[in-house]
Amino acid sequence: MADNWKTRTKLVHEGSRRSQYGEMAEAIFLTQGFAYDSAESAEARFVKAGDDEFIYARYGNPTTRMFEERIAALEGTEDAFATASGMAAVNAALVSMLRAGDHVVSARALFGSCLYILEEVLTRYGVRVTFVDGADLDQWRAAVVPGTKAVFFESMSNPTLELVDIAAVSDIAHAVGALVVVDNVFATPIFSRAVDQGADVVVYSATKHIDGQGRALGGVICGTRDYIRKVAEPYLKHTGAAMSPFTSWIMLNGMATLDLRCRAMAESALTVARALEGHPKVTRMIFPGLPSHPQHALAMAQMGSGGTLVTFEVAGGKEGAFRFMNALEIAKISNNLGDAKTIATHPATTTHQRLPQDQKDALGITPGLIRLSVGLEDADDLIADLMQGLAQV
Numbered sequence: 001m002a003d004n005w006k007t008r009t010k011l012v013h014e015g016s017r018r019s020q021y022g023e024m025a026e027a028i029f030l031t032q033g034f035a036y037d038s039a040e041s042a043e044a045r046f047v048k049a050g051d052d053e054f055i056y057a058r059y060g061n062p063t064t065r066m067f068e069e070r071i072a073a074l075e076g077t078e079d080a081f082a083t084a085s086g087m088a089a090v091n092a093a094l095v096s097m098l099r100a101g102d103h104v105v106s107a108r109a110l111f112g113s114c115l116y117i118l119e120e121v122l123t124r125y126g127v128r129v130t131f132v133d134g135a136d137l138d139q140w141r142a143a144v145v146p147g148t149k150a151v152f153f154e155s156m157s158n159p160t161l162e163l164v165d166i167a168a169v170s171d172i173a174h175a176v177g178a179l180v181v182v183d184n185v186f187a188t189p190i191f192s193r194a195v196d197q198g199a200d201v202v203v204y205s206a207t208k209h210i211d212g213q214g215r216a217l218g219g220v221i222c223g224t225r226d227y228i229r230k231v232a233e234p235y236l237k238h239t240g241a242a243m244s245p246f247t248s249w250i251m252l253n254g255m256a257t258l259d260l261r262c263r264a265m266a267e268s269a270l271t272v273a274r275a276l277e278g279h280p281k282v283t284r285m286i287f288p289g290l291p292s293h294p295q296h297a298l299a300m301a302q303m304g305s306g307g308t309l310v311t312f313e314v315a316g317g318k319e320g321a322f323r324f325m326n327a328l329e330i331a332k333i334s335n336n337l338g339d340a341k342t343i344a345t346h347p348a349t350t351t352h353q354r355l356p357q358d359q360k361d362a363l364g365i366t367p368g369l370i371r372l373s374v375g376l377e378d379a380d381d382l383i384a385d386l387m388q389g390l391a392q393v
């Protein structure tokens with residue numbers, strides 16, 4: 001809408017569409033289709049649909065369109081396409097642009113389902129995939145070769161919060177004409193500057209911070225109008241991973257408070273990380289917002305924040321970690337992130353359980369490791385809860 005609007009204004013108003021009733025709140029257009037005034041107008045719409053013309057909810061829907069326009073404005077891309085889940089977004093972003101014989105370079109430290117798409121799905125259809133250590137630019141330089149079609153990485157890895165230098169990897173990729181596809185969930189759309197740093201396509205699981213209240217599964221692909229409309233949309237509209245209008249409405253409501261929530265969570269995450277660092281029962285602290293993180297300077301340059309997740313290792317291995325988690329009263333044991341409720345996850349036995357031991361070792365997923373998604377509770381209450389948990393270790 002207004003190019004000069006700042007983030008919080010965009011998050012409240014951008015993309016809003018009002019019906020003839022002038023409703024204040026974004027309406028849920030819970031409809032699969034749209035009636036045409038005449039056979040001629042149906043024909044015309046199938047030839048070329050105008051901005052306010054929709055055909056079928058698998059292709060697009062007014063509520064979903066509001067969400068797509070709002071997130072595109074926030075991310076700074078020309079367009080966006082919403083999907084049924086974050087994984088549908090990752091899958092469609094990659095599969096829609098690749099064909100047999102293409103070469104992709106990917107960071108190795110990936111969310112398990114992302115790894116499945118790169119390792120199992122793409123290779124099954126003849127795409128060649130080279131995995132690199134995402135933090136090692138020399139490995140990217142060696143792996144990205146003339147003819148490489150795309151690079152893929154999570155800008156901050158799960159659960160060990162290792163960053164990939166978006167600007168540096170984008171330079172390497174663009175030198176051979178490869179597209180840069182970033183899964184930016186941990187960075188959040190608020191701290192993301194991925195497009196300015198060179199990313200061509202940015203993917204989010206909206207299930208995380210965008211909803212922010214653990215209600216709905218969703219995803220979104222952000223990119224240029226050409227990429228979204230000519231590459232991603234044809235694949236998505238024919239394969240059916242559309243976001244439900246009801247979910248789009250939930251996500252729109254989430255976005256109004258996204259900036260406030262992410263900043264409050266990140267501030268609490270820093271307070272929590274400072275309180276836990278150096279605690280005798282905490283044997284390792286990983287938080288990009290602390291100077292002790294090896295990529296602290298990159299985190300500040302790339303995101304201007306340490307993010308909303310704190311990962312740490314407690315003494316006593318798995319037993320210590322379980323004692324700690326079972327003692328928590330405020331933080332919930334679960335595996336979502338970016339939720340208003342603080343969530344403690346034990347990656348070794350849950351999200352990363354299926355990884356073989358050598359890969360767990362390589363990724364630093366030790367038996368005592370805890371991933372904490374810091375929520376919106378009072379930071380003092382959270383710290384008190386974590387401290388009484390550590391006392392049980």
Ligand SMILES: *Cc1c(COP(=O)(O)O)cnc(C)c1O
Pocket residue numbers: 085086087088090111113114154158183185186205206207208217218219
């Ligand atoms: C959660 C997550 C996904 C998948 O999103 P869903 O909405 O659960 O499908 C993909 N990438 C990362 C980094 C995630 O954290």
